[in-house]
Amino acid sequence: MKKKFWLGLALASLMTVTAACGGNAGKANTENEGQAANNGGTEGKSYSIAISQIVEHPSLDATRQGFLDALKDAGFVEGDNLKVDYNNAQGDANNFKPIAEKIASDKPDLALGIATPNTQVLVDEIKDFPVLFAAVTDPVDAGIVSQLEAPGGNVTGASDSNPDAIVQTMDFIAKEFPDVKSVGIVIDESQDNAVVMSAVAEEALAKHNITLVKAPVANASDIQQAAESLVGRVQAIYITLDNTVVAGVEAIIDVAAENDIPFFSADRDTVEKGAFATVGFKYYDHGYEAGQMAVEILNGKNPGEMNVSKPQKLDFIINLKAAEEQGITVTDAMKAYVKDPDNNIIQ
Structure with missing residues (x-):
């Protein structure tokens, strides 16, 4: 009984000292917890994303940058807790399938197709993890999704055409x-x-x-x-x-x-x-919007339940x-x- 009493007293004293000397630490912990919540619970986890881009030109490059910046702003930081596998087809259709097959084999947490033709191949190859698209003009006509609202399956994204x-x-x-x-x-x-x-x-x-x-x-x-x-x-x-x-x-x-x-x-x-x-x-804004969709998917949302977006600004x-x-x-x-x-x- 005495041992329990002294143990309780010691713990109480330790808590008092911590409260007196560590008030700022307690505040910092609360702030860190809040930041982790804002970042979608990324702390302590790592993620992987693969990108298939048809060719380099300013609009598509800006789309990719906006996409990555949206992820970064949500706590998914390349080189920290995010691995990005960037693949550029250099405008050559012969590269679409090998890139898609590589991504399908690697099984990242999410794949992004930038532009229509390479995304069509990406969608054909990948059925078991989420695929997003950006810079796609008519995803229904291209056979990438069957409909714009809640398209179902593992694919959704951002159309660049209004x-x-x-x-x-x-x-x-x-x-x-x-x-x-x-x-x-x-x-x-x-x-x-x-x-x-x-x-x-x-x-x-x-x-x-x-x-x-x-x-x-x-x-x-x-x-x-x-x-x-x-x-x-x-x-x-x-x-x-x-x-x-x-x-x-x-x-x-x-x-x-x-x-x-x-x-x-x-x-x-x-x-x-x-x-x-x-x-x-701005294609940067378009890519950022696709990146926000990626954040939702990495945080557990079903892509098939997410409407395809289109430019509003x-x-x-x-x-x-x-x-x-x-x-x-x-x-x-x-x-x-x-x-x-x-x-x-x-x-």
Whole structure:
């Protein structure tokens, strides 16, 4: 009995000393527990993610960076508790399957496909762990998911297409460039996303009695010749989220500048590079959104229950320097389309 009494007294004294001298430590522990909760309980765990990206170009690279930053902000830090296996197919379809097979064999906690063709192969190969996608224009048409809402199975992701953006761009051309009767499009028709988007553009232009003229390419080396073939036949040029074409877009920028042809794109990065205008969004934000979905999945959410997302932060983006090079007089009416001029009127 005495031993129990003295043991209790000693413990009580120790607790008193700890409370008196370690008040800040107690607060720190509480803060650490809160941070662990914010990080989805990542403390003490390690995770692995594999990425299949079709090719390097600014939009897709920004998508990947946004994805990784969203994970980092949630406590999944590459080199710390997260291993990232990055695979780039270099635009070669022959690399899609070997990359997908490697990822399927390694069985990471999650796989990410960036762009449509390589993601199609990734989804075909992987059935037993989650697959996310980003920079995919029409995941239903591409057979990546069967529906956009709660697609079921092990696949979901972020689509980079909002058809309203294409329609708004075509309406802008029709209203602000009344002399345009034909719009040329440089397109790789093996890219499903490019075909889908060009169809939307063609339908939107037809309502204004404007014709869409296609200049097909098979690879990046064809782009300059295709762009030059449009000179004298069209009064404006447009490109979609076409991985082949975007990767070699400098050739179109040069042709547009040399011949004073207004050049429109479907993505902000190409406008920053030298196209005149688009209705678009930041691919970094798009990737960040996909990364937030990844966080939910790594924390236990079923991907099949997660709706496919699409860009919401759409705005007109205009490049004034490109306008000057392409012989365009930018009016106040054109600038009025831009909701956020500080960020989306590029000097």
